[in-house]
Amino acid sequence: MMSDLEFWSLGENISVRDAFGRILLATARERQDFCLFDADVAGGTGAKPFVEAFPDRTVQFGIAEQNMMAAAGGFADTGLIPVVSTFAAFGTMRAHEQFRTAVAYPKRNVKLCCSHHGMDVGPDGATAQMLEDLATMRAIPNVSVVVPADANQFMSAFRAVLDWEGPVYMRIGRSPAPVITDGDVDFQIGKADRLREGLDLCLVATGVMVARALEAAVSLAAQGIEARVVNLSSIKPLDRDELLSAARETGAIVTAEDHNVLGGMGSAVAELLSQELPVPMQMVGVQDRFGKSGEHDELAELYGLTAGHIEEAAKVVLQKKSKR
């Protein structure tokens, strides 16, 4: 099935944008049922190879995302799937109401794949560093939200997103990030992956933060703390069973996301656990601030998004746990 699709080796540093370009080409050769909607940023999102190879399956909107999004809604009703791709600030904010009303409300089969979110954006600075997309997109009914952890998982996830009936928002990472998942696995929307066992606490991470959570877990293990690591690549729907198991079996949760801590993945986990199985939690993420220019790794350091910050949060949550 995935004959002409090459996955990357574990440990390679790959931008998820490269995965977007590669999986678009591979799936376009396999199936005729989708087109790409672009707003003059295919070079930035990673879609350029598709645009060049399949001009007759690309619809160019220029820099006009509101039109693109509402048009995607109408297009989806005629039998083809629009894969809408732009930067997250434009796709999820500028065109947010178009997505809500012309895509999500009628449950139209639109796949919104956006790059440029979080501190992962790097030097472009605050206007491009979308820190609110998970909050705003998951708040809309009928919408699924998918955040792959690396380039390999993105490619598996993209196939699942195309097969999913209904609107999906998907993040595409920009900066080179370590490959931590095997390729060629069956991605299921709504299913989390446990990457490491542990019973002292659970690190629940998404996107680029998964690799950092694994790194933190290794460091914690050297100090005698066994942290479970869960890759929560499906922000909505949530894998309730996996999260409730984590709370029940470890009794302490750290969430980690490259997003504002208000309303994002950590909030989604807290919404579930606070009602079903409250345990001490710490949220690693951007603490309700705008970003700035800088390299993505420098920004991670400045805004508290490194493996070290996850490790610190783990120690705080363990203290809370021990006081219960």
Place this chain on the structure above:
Amino acid sequence: MDELKKIALQIRKTAIESIYHARSGHPGGCLSVADILAVLYFDQMKVDASDPDAEQRDRLVLSKGHACPALYAALALKGFFPVEETKGLRKIDHFLEGHPEINIPGVDAPSGSLGMGLSQGLGMAFGARYSGKPFHTYVILGDGDMQEGNTWEAFMCAAHHKVGSLTAILDANGLQGDATVEVQMNYEPIRPKLEAFGWKVLEVDGHDLHQLKSALEEARSQTEQPVFILARTLKGKGVGYMENEQVWHGSSTLTDEQLTRALEALED
């Protein structure tokens, strides 16, 4: 034409009755758009009420979604659902939502937030092109749509891509929510603007069924350029006490007496 004239009156009566039963709604814009809907559904569009989701059907997006009582009336008269159902408009236990909703038989797009209709229609027209289906897409715009930036993105895009299977009809009644278009945000002169954007513009009396029919036929014959039909209309058309009266934009509760007077005015 006599038949179309009767249908237009039926659309008006049915819409006003449904707003009366709902105790809220926007009568003025329903009355101004009724003739446009009559010619579209009963003369121009290829739709089949027994197969409302047919892939090759013509599409209609009512971007001025607040006039949906008139759309529902047209759909009911066309046979998409019983006319009696229009009395359930806006009710908690009924399918006829206060603004168009896609699960209503015959409704092709959600609307109610102005400015998104032309883009949705454009997307459908792109769908026809990319999937090789020969249908035509119509979008009915209101004055308010002309003030939303999204609409102008769509004007630019449709002309750029030479989307000839898309026709926009502006129900230009000149009155919007709180005042006249001229006072609130004048979009005139509209013809040179649209022509500069690359559209073919046809201007008609939006209550003259002959003019509407011939403009729509001409629009349909265009294959390389989208057509904008500027339909000059009268808000409240057909019910004297509502004509060109701001208060009947909506959202209006009709008294028994007001209903009676409206229905009398709309007799043949």
